[in-house]
Amino acid sequence: xxxxxxxxxxxxxxxxxxxxxxxALRDRARDTIAVLVDTATSRDNVRRLAEREGCQVDVExxxxxxxxxxxxx
Amino acid sequence: xxxINRLFISRWGPVLTGIAIGILAPLLVYWxxxxxxxxxxxxxxxxMAGALGLHRAAAVQYMRPEIIGFVFGALGASLAYKExxxxxxxxPLLRFFLGMFSIIGALVFLGCPWRAYxxxxxxxxxxxxxxxxxxxxxxxxxxxxxxxxxxxRTHPAPQAVGWIMPALxxxxxxxxLAAPQLGRDANGDPTGxxxxxxxxxxxxxxxxxxxxxxxxxxxxxxxRSRFCTVGAIRDVILMRDSHLLxxxxxxxxxxxxxxxxxxxxxxxxxxxxxAHGNALWNAAGMALSGLAFTLAGGCPGRQVFMxxxxxxxxxxxxxxxLVGAGLSHNLNLASSPAxxxxxxxxxxxxxxxFCVIIGLTMREQVTA
Numbered sequence: 452x453x454x455x456x457x458x459x460x461x462x463x464x465x466x467x468x469x470x471x472x473x474x475a476l477r478d479r480a481r482d483t484i485a486v487l488v489d490t491a492t493s494r495d496n497v498r499r500l501a502e503r504e505g506c507q508v509d510v511e512x513x514x515x516x517x518x519x520x521x522x523x524x
Numbered sequence: 525x526x527x528i529n530r531l532f533i534s535r536w537g538p539v540l541t542g543i544a545i546g547i548l549a550p551l552l553v554y555w556x557x558x559x560x561x562x563x564x565x566x567x568x569x570x571x572m573a574g575a576l577g578l579h580r581a582a583a584v585q586y587m588r589p590e591i592i593g594f595v596f597g598a599l600g601a602s603l604a605y606k607e608x609x610x611x612x613x614x615x616p617l618l619r620f621f622l623g624m625f626s627i628i629g630a631l632v633f634l635g636c637p638w639r640a641y642x643x644x645x646x647x648x649x650x651x652x653x654x655x656x657x658x659x660x661x662x663x664x665x666x667x668x669x670x671x672x673x674x675x676x677r678t679h680p681a682p683q684a685v686g687w688i689m690p691a692l693x694x695x696x697x698x699x700x701l702a703a704p705q706l707g708r709d710a711n712g713d714p715t716g717x718x719x720x721x722x723x724x725x726x727x728x729x730x731x732x733x734x735x736x737x738x739x740x741x742x743x744x745x746x747x748r749s750r751f752c753t754v755g756a757i758r759d760v761i762l763m764r765d766s767h768l769l770x771x772x773x774x775x776x777x778x779x780x781x782x783x784x785x786x787x788x789x790x791x792x793x794x795x796x797x798x799a800h801g802n803a804l805w806n807a808a809g810m811a812l813s814g815l816a817f818t819l820a821g822g823c824p825g826r827q828v829f830m831x832x833x834x835x836x837x838x839x840x841x842x843x844x845x846l847v848g849a850g851l852s853h854n855l856n857l858a859s860s861p862a863x864x865x866x867x868x869x870x871x872x873x874x875x876x877x878f879c880v881i882i883g884l885t886m887r888e889q890v891t892a
Contacts, residue, residue, distance in 0.1 A: 462677030464614065464821035465755060466762060470669065473763065489678075491607045492750050495533055499767065516609070516680060 456481050460497070461489040461517055468493040469500050472522070476504055482524045489517035529605065529748065537749030538756075538771025544745055546778025548738045549642055552590070554786050555730035559797025560646040562779075563590055563742070565824035566627050566636035566813075567798070569842070570849035570858070571726050572696065577716050578850030581858075583724025587700035589732050591828060593739015595693040598832030600740070601747035610686025612836035614678040618882060619820055619837050623844025624851070625875035626816035626824065631849065631858035632809030632868040633657070634799050636824045637753040637817070640810065641772060643799060645779035647791035650801045657807030661814025662757045668819065668883035669762065675819075675886055678837055686834030689842065693832075700732065725798055747829050754814060754823035798861060805864040805872070812875045819879055 458475045460468035468488050475484050488494050494510060497520055501508045506522040513519050531537065549562025561567055567584075574585030602608040630636045633654045635643060640658060643651035699718045707715035714720075721727040729735065745751070749771070756768035783789040794801050817823050820841050822830065827845075830838035852858040857868045 462611070462614065462679060464675060464678075465752075466669065466758065466821075467674060469763070489611070489680075490609060491605075495750070499535075500763070500765075503765075 455483045455485040455521065458484060458486045460493060461487045463493075465492070465496070469496050472497050472500055473504075476501070476506070476522070484522045486520045486522065487513070487517065488520070491518075494518040494520065532745070532748035535767055535770070538751050538768050539774045541742075541745040541749040541751040542771035542774030543778045545638075545742055545751075546645070546775040546780075547782050548742065549638075550645075550779050550782040550786055550788055552730045552735065552738060553788060555734055556728055557730050557735075558725040558728040559788075560643045560648055561635075561639060561725070561798060562642060564635050564639035564642070565591065565594075565828060566630035566845070566849070567634070567639060567725070569627060569824070569845045570631060570852065573846050573849040574721070574726060574853070575699070575719050576846075576850075577719055578846065579853035580719075581853040582719075582726075583721055584726040584853070585719035585721045586726040586729055587696055587718065588729070589697070589700060589736035590739035590742075592693045592697050592700070593736045593741075594743040594746075594825070594828045595690055595832040597740040597743020597745075598747035598829040599690050599743075601744040602833040605748070607747075608686065608834050610681040610683055610834040610836065611678045612681040612685050613676075614837045615675040615886070616837050616840040618675060618886070619841045620844035620847075621878065622816045622820045622882070623827070623841035624848030625878055626813045626820070626841075627845040627848040628852050628857055628868075628871050628875055629809040629812030629816065630824075631852045632864055632872055633806045633813070634859050634861075636813065637810075638823070638825055641753065641776050642779055643796065645776045646783050646796075647789045648796040648799055649791070649793045650796060650799050650803070650806060653803035653806040654810040657810035658754075658814040659757055660807070661811035661816075662754060662818050663761060664811075664880075665815050665818025665883065666758060666761050672887045673819070673883050675821075678835070681834075681836060685836045688836065689831040689839040697736075743829060743832060746825060747833065750826075751829075752822050752826040754817040755826070757814070758818055800859055800861050800863045802859075802863045805859070805869060808869070808872050809859075809864075812872050812879065815876065815879045815883075819883060
C-alpha cells in the first residue's frame, strides 16, 4: 500500500488514535488511509469512527504486534 | 470471536455493562456496602490506603475486594481474548501525579464519577453539582486534547512489567483474608499492619466472597466493553459519539430502578449517606478529577481495568490514587459529610494548576 497515507497511532492513549484518524480523514483528499494501533481497544475505536464516516475498513494484525487498519472511502 | 464477545465489542457492550453495574452496585449496598457506594473506585482506593496504614482515619480502613476483583476480572478477560499486553513508557511519573490529584479532587466531592452516577441513582441530588463539575473538567481536558496534548507513546514491555499490578492485588487479597493485626496501642486497639475499621463507612462491607465476585464480573465485562465513565462525556463533546455515554445512562437507569425495588432510593439534597451538600466544592473537586482523568485517558475504573491488562502506565495512575488517598486524609484534604475541610480547596487549586500546566506543555510532537 505504497500510496496510503499512514497515521501512526501506536502506543497513544485514548482518544488520540481516533482524533488523529479523524484529522487524517478530514485533511486528506486521499481515498486510502492506513492507521497503526497497538491495542484492540484502539483498533475497535478507530474502526467504529471510520465506519461512521462511511469508510470501508480492513484490519490486519501486524507481525510485530498491534493492528493496521486500512480505511477506504 | 464468540457471539457473546461480539456483543460486548458492539455498541451494546457499554449498555450491558452499565446495566450489570447498575444492578450489582445497589445490591452490594443492600448486602452491606455504605450508602450509595456499591462501587466507588475513589472511596475504595482510599479504604485500601487506610487498610495499608497509608492514612490513619479510623472510619475508612478496609481492603475492598471489589477493586481486587476489578483487576483480576480485567486480567482474566484480557488473557482469555489475547489482549493482555504489558506496556509502559508514557510519562509514568506524570500519570502518578494525575492519579494523585484525581483522587484528591474526588475525595473533596466524596466520590469518583462512578459514585457520582450512583448517588444520582439513589436520589442524592447533591451529586448533580459534582456531575456538572465533572463535565467542566472534561471540557477543559478536551480543549487540551484538541490543541495536541499528548503524554507520548507507550511501548511494549517485558512480561514482569504487566504482571506487577495483578501480583500486587494478589498480595492485597492475602492481606484481606489473613487480616494480620499484630500490634496493640495503649487502648488495646489493633495497630496494624493491616487495618480494619470497626465503625464508619470502612466497617460497612458486603461479604468478601460476594464483593470479590461482583468485582470479577464487572472487571471482566468492563474490560471487554471498554466501559469508561469519563470517556462517556469526553466522546460526546469531542465527536458527538454516545457509544460510551449509553453505558453510563444504562447504569443510572438500572441503578435507580434497583434502588427503588430495594427501598434504597431517598430523594433529597441533604442528609445523604457519605455525602455533603457544598455545591461549589462538589463541583470543583469533580472538575479537578474530570480534568485529571481526561488527561490520563480514562476514568479511575478504566485505569484499574487497564492495569489488569498489562498497562503499567495505568498502574502508575492507580498507585498515584492510592498514595493520594493516603495524603488526602493525613493532610486533612478529604471532605466529610459536614463538608470540605479548610485544606481540601487549596489542594484542589494546586491540582487544577498542575493539570493546566500539564495540559498546556505536554504536546509531544506526534506526527502521524
